[in-house]
Structures are given as C-alpha cells and as structure tokens.
Amino acid sequence: MIKVNNSYGLEMHPLRDALYAELHSRPFQVLPSPARVSYLAVMVRSEQKQPEFEHFCSLYRYFGGVPPKEDGVCFEVDFGDFKIRRDKHLEFTSYMVTHRQVDSSLPFFDQTALSCLPSDWLSAIPGETIAAFHVAVEDARTIPEADIALVKGHFEGMRLVGSRPQNGDAQVWTSFRLHSDGCGRFLIYNKGMSDSQLGRMVQRVVEIETYRLLALLALPMARRYNAKLVTMDEQLARTTSNLADATESLDEQALLSELIEMAAWVEATRAKTAFRFSATRAYHDLVIKNLNELKEDEVSGHLTLTEFMTRRLTPAVRTCKTTGEHLENLSMRIDRVSDMMRTQVEMSIQSQNQQLLTSMDRRSKIQLAMQHTVEGLSVAAISYYSVGLLKFLIEAVYDKGVSFDKSLVIGLSVPLVVGGVWFATRRIHKRFLLLAKAKEEK
Known part of the structure; x- marks a missing residue:
C-alpha cells in the first residue's frame, strides 16, 4: 500500500485508503431542471455479472468511448446529450439515464431518457428487470405549475399520489402503477432547489420505488x-x-x-x-x-x-x-x-x-440351581467311576497275596473318594468365580 499524505513516516493500515474511498463510491447526482431521467433495476444472477459488465462496456464502444478495464461499484459517464450511471448492488444492477436536452413542446413522458440508448443494446441487458420507470423534471420557476387535471393526463388518468417534499421546494406526483409503455412514472416540479439538492431528492425517490418493489418480492x-x-x-x-x-x-x-x-x-x-x-x-x-x-x-x-x-x-x-x-x-x-x-x-x-434384566436375573437363578444339581450329579458320577478304578487297584493288590478284608477296604474308600471329588469340584468352582470377579474389577 502506498503511503499517501504521510509525512510523519507512520505505518498505515492497508485498508485505510479503501475505507476513505468507500464513502465516495456512490456520489450524489447533480441534476439540472428541466431534465428527463429513466431508471432500470435489473436482477443479475452470479453467472450473469461478468456478461452484464461486458455488455455495459459495449456501450462505451458504441459511442466512441474507452470502457473501464475492471468492474466497479459505480460508473458514471457523460456521452454529451445524455449521461448514464451504473450502480452495482448485492442483488441487482441499476442504470440511471439522464437526458438534459428537453423538448418542451412534447408531452412530459413522450420524450424519455431511454430513447438515447440503442434499442438493441437495451433489450440485450442480461438479467430480469424488476424496476423500470421515468422521471420528468420540470422547472416551476420558469413555467407555471400545471393544474391537477393536466397532471392526471400525464399519468393516463390514473389516481395520483403526491406531496411537496423538502419543505415545499418541490412537488412530486406519481401513481405507483405501470403505464402503457410498461414503466412507472414520476413527475417532479422544482420550485426552489439547487441542482445538487434536486439530484439528491431524485435519488431518494428512485430508491424508494426500487426498494419498495424489492421488499415486495x-x-x-x-x-x-x-x-x-x-x-x-x-x-x-x-x-x-x-x-x-x-x-x-x-x-x-x-x-x-x-x-x-x-x-x-x-x-x-x-x-x-x-x-x-x-x-x-x-x-x-x-x-x-x-x-x-x-x-x-x-x-x-x-x-x-x-x-x-x-x-x-x-x-x-x-x-x-x-x-x-x-x-x-x-x-x-x-x-x-x-x-x-x-x-x-x-x-x-x-x-x-x-x-429384560429381570428375566435374565430369573434365568440366572434357575441356571444356578441347575448348575448346583449338575455339580451334585457330577460328583456322584466322578465318584462312581473313581471307586470303580480304585476297586481294580485293591483287587490287584489282594490277588498278589496281601491279606486284608477286600470288601471293607472298598466300602471305606467310597466316602473318601466322594469327599475328595466334592472338595476338588468346589475348589475349581471358587477359582473360576475369583477369575470372573477380577475381570469385572478391571
């Protein structure tokens, strides 16, 4: 960023110049009276923005001017008999055409500023037009103000809405309706406003009509x-x-x-x-x-x-x-x-x-009871087979000549085997319980 007006060697914010320029990006119009103004507001989609700018540049070439190289917020160019201003907004692009060579012999809206533009260029503007109206500005200081009946004739007999804005320094008439040419109309009598004041007031009127239509979308x-x-x-x-x-x-x-x-x-x-x-x-x-x-x-x-x-x-x-x-x-x-x-x-x-938990708990109790029953049956079965094996051992010892009461020894071995099997089964059961508890604690 170039340091402008910085004789003190201060480091400037890179956006400072842009912030200053923003306040002057849309200057107010300076409008003489009498004049004819036509206004268009065109809804432009994102893919149409570049073609719309290129189409605007073609107007420069048509009238022998030098088009801008890059798009901007506001362009205002004077082509001699008329000037055109293009403003780019968020949703739409507006064109305000001002014709200063007014033929006072013609009715106010028979001579519009749009007639200054090539008809083929006008019909080829990319986008959809949401607002299109004409503003006829007359100088009430040099001509007598028309009576209501004559004003109504300029609006094709439609009901009028009117007021004296700027504390009576102007008079505005409109119908807020479309007329036979498909456009709206405003008639403004300048009673005591400078060109700058008139330009600002016309800008307000134009924005009121445009934003009204956009608000109603x-x-x-x-x-x-x-x-x-x-x-x-x-x-x-x-x-x-x-x-x-x-x-x-x-x-x-x-x-x-x-x-x-x-x-x-x-x-x-x-x-x-x-x-x-x-x-x-x-x-x-x-x-x-x-x-x-x-x-x-x-x-x-x-x-x-x-x-x-x-x-x-x-x-x-x-x-x-x-x-x-x-x-x-x-x-x-x-x-x-x-x-x-x-x-x-x-x-x-x-x-x-x-x-489900209650049912599972009930089933667990049943399973536990069944498990105890199975454990008892397992002890009996294991003891039965163990005693059978032990009987073979006792008979083998007896057959070798060892003298003892074989039936008594076998009978005494039964409770010992049963007790041993039961004790071993309980130890195994307790061991598995301890392992499961230790796993839950982890």
Missing part, C-alpha cells in the same frame, strides 16, 4: 407458504394431542417418521425464505429512511408518498415477517415435540431393558 412467497403452515400447525397439534392423551401403546416409529418429515419441510422452507425475508426487512428500512428524508408536506386531497407506503407496503412487510416468525416458531415446537417423543421412546426402552 417476498410477499408471494409468504402467501404461498402460509397455507401450508396452517396445515402443518394442525398436523403438529394432532400429534401432540396423541402423545398427551395416549391411553394405549402408540406406533412410535410412525410418529417419529411424521415428525422427521415435518421438520425436514420446515428446515427446507426456512432455507428457501431466510434470505428473501431478511432482505425484505432491510429494503423496507431503506424505504422508510428515504421517506423520512423527503420531509413531505401534504397536497390537499392526495395521499403523500409516506402515507401511501405505510398503508400499502408496511402490511406486506409485516406479513413476510410474520411468516418468517411462524416458521421459526413451528421449528421450535417440532423440536420440543421430538424431544418429548424421544424421551417417551427412551422410557419405553428403559422399561423393556428393566423387564
């Missing part, structure tokens, strides 16, 4: 989802009631599947609407800010711009806000019901586990 979406939200509310209420009033076992798997399906729809809808609803609130705030800065006075018998907007736009914005809050509320309620359902399932699982 979410309204059809809100209306479309409101009907579904009512159905989801009723479905969730039934599910909650079933859980609360259950007198018999429920199909928990089916209920969980139903809740998962509802949660998936709500989250998908939130993902689709979150940006649009938040943008609506931001655009509405900008509209109200610009309306307040107009400092309007009433024209007898007509709604001011502020009155019309607050009556028509604010309820629409509240509808979008309510729909967004409804989605958030429904999401939280589904989460709570899901938690309750999961708790019930866990309790059911714990009850089943308890029953």
Whole structure:
C-alpha cells in the first residue's frame, strides 16, 4: 500500500485508503431542471455479472468511448446529450439515464431518457428487470405549475399520489402503477432547489420505488407458504394431542417418521425464505429512511408518498415477517415435540431393558440351581467311576497275596473318594468365580 499524505513516516493500515474511498463510491447526482431521467433495476444472477459488465462496456464502444478495464461499484459517464450511471448492488444492477436536452413542446413522458440508448443494446441487458420507470423534471420557476387535471393526463388518468417534499421546494406526483409503455412514472416540479439538492431528492425517490418493489418480492412467497403452515400447525397439534392423551401403546416409529418429515419441510422452507425475508426487512428500512428524508408536506386531497407506503407496503412487510416468525416458531415446537417423543421412546426402552434384566436375573437363578444339581450329579458320577478304578487297584493288590478284608477296604474308600471329588469340584468352582470377579474389577 502506498503511503499517501504521510509525512510523519507512520505505518498505515492497508485498508485505510479503501475505507476513505468507500464513502465516495456512490456520489450524489447533480441534476439540472428541466431534465428527463429513466431508471432500470435489473436482477443479475452470479453467472450473469461478468456478461452484464461486458455488455455495459459495449456501450462505451458504441459511442466512441474507452470502457473501464475492471468492474466497479459505480460508473458514471457523460456521452454529451445524455449521461448514464451504473450502480452495482448485492442483488441487482441499476442504470440511471439522464437526458438534459428537453423538448418542451412534447408531452412530459413522450420524450424519455431511454430513447438515447440503442434499442438493441437495451433489450440485450442480461438479467430480469424488476424496476423500470421515468422521471420528468420540470422547472416551476420558469413555467407555471400545471393544474391537477393536466397532471392526471400525464399519468393516463390514473389516481395520483403526491406531496411537496423538502419543505415545499418541490412537488412530486406519481401513481405507483405501470403505464402503457410498461414503466412507472414520476413527475417532479422544482420550485426552489439547487441542482445538487434536486439530484439528491431524485435519488431518494428512485430508491424508494426500487426498494419498495424489492421488499415486495417476498410477499408471494409468504402467501404461498402460509397455507401450508396452517396445515402443518394442525398436523403438529394432532400429534401432540396423541402423545398427551395416549391411553394405549402408540406406533412410535410412525410418529417419529411424521415428525422427521415435518421438520425436514420446515428446515427446507426456512432455507428457501431466510434470505428473501431478511432482505425484505432491510429494503423496507431503506424505504422508510428515504421517506423520512423527503420531509413531505401534504397536497390537499392526495395521499403523500409516506402515507401511501405505510398503508400499502408496511402490511406486506409485516406479513413476510410474520411468516418468517411462524416458521421459526413451528421449528421450535417440532423440536420440543421430538424431544418429548424421544424421551417417551427412551422410557419405553428403559422399561423393556428393566423387564429384560429381570428375566435374565430369573434365568440366572434357575441356571444356578441347575448348575448346583449338575455339580451334585457330577460328583456322584466322578465318584462312581473313581471307586470303580480304585476297586481294580485293591483287587490287584489282594490277588498278589496281601491279606486284608477286600470288601471293607472298598466300602471305606467310597466316602473318601466322594469327599475328595466334592472338595476338588468346589475348589475349581471358587477359582473360576475369583477369575470372573477380577475381570469385572478391571
């Protein structure tokens, strides 16, 4: 970063110059009166941004100018009879064309600034136009102000909305409707404003109309989802009631599947609407800010711009806000019901586990009793075969000539063998118990 105006040898932050330049990136217009202004706001998708900039550069070449090498936030170029300003915003790109050579013999809106642009260039602008309107600026200091009937004729007989902004230094008329050429119209009489003041006021009027339309983009979406939200509310209420009033076992798997399906729809809808609803609130705030800065006075018998907007736009914005809050509320309620359902399932699982443990304990006792029986039978069997083997040994010794009572010795050996076998079996049993206990402690 080049150190500008730094005679003190200070190390400057690399973003300092950019932060200073940001305040001047969108300068206010300086607008003479009379003049004709046409305004377009074009919604541009991400893949259309570069083609849109290249299309704008072609306008330079058409009129023999030198196009910019890189895209920027704001470009304003004077082509002699007219000037065009291009502003790049988050969702849209705006074009404001100002024609200063006004033919006073023509009706106000028969001569528009768009006629200064090549028709084939105009129709080839990438994107979808959300706002298109004309502004006719007349100097009320040099010509008499037209009466209401004549003004209404310029708006094809439509009902007018009008006010005297800037404490009466201007008069603004509009219908907030589309006319036969597919564009909106504003008529402004300059009664005592400088070119700079007039430019700032026209910029505010242009932004009010543009942001109004952008704020209303979410309204059809809100209306479309409101009907579904009512159905989801009723479905969730039934599910909650079933859980609360259950007198018999429920199909928990089916209920969980139903809740998962509802949660998936709500989250998908939130993902689709979150940006649009938040943008609506931001655009509405900008509209109200610009309306307040107009400092309007009433024209007898007509709604001011502020009155019309607050009556028509604010309820629409509240509808979008309510729909967004409804989605958030429904999401939280589904989460709570899901938690309750999961708790019930866990309790059911714990009850089943308890029953299983009880059954296992009962089977263990039976197995232990059977084990003791088997051990007793094993002692008898082992003792029987051991005595049989010992009998062969005693008979072999007796046959060799050793004199003793063979029957008595065999009889006395039986309890000794049985006792020995029982003792050895218990030792083995205790050893296995000690090994199992030591393994559990590890």
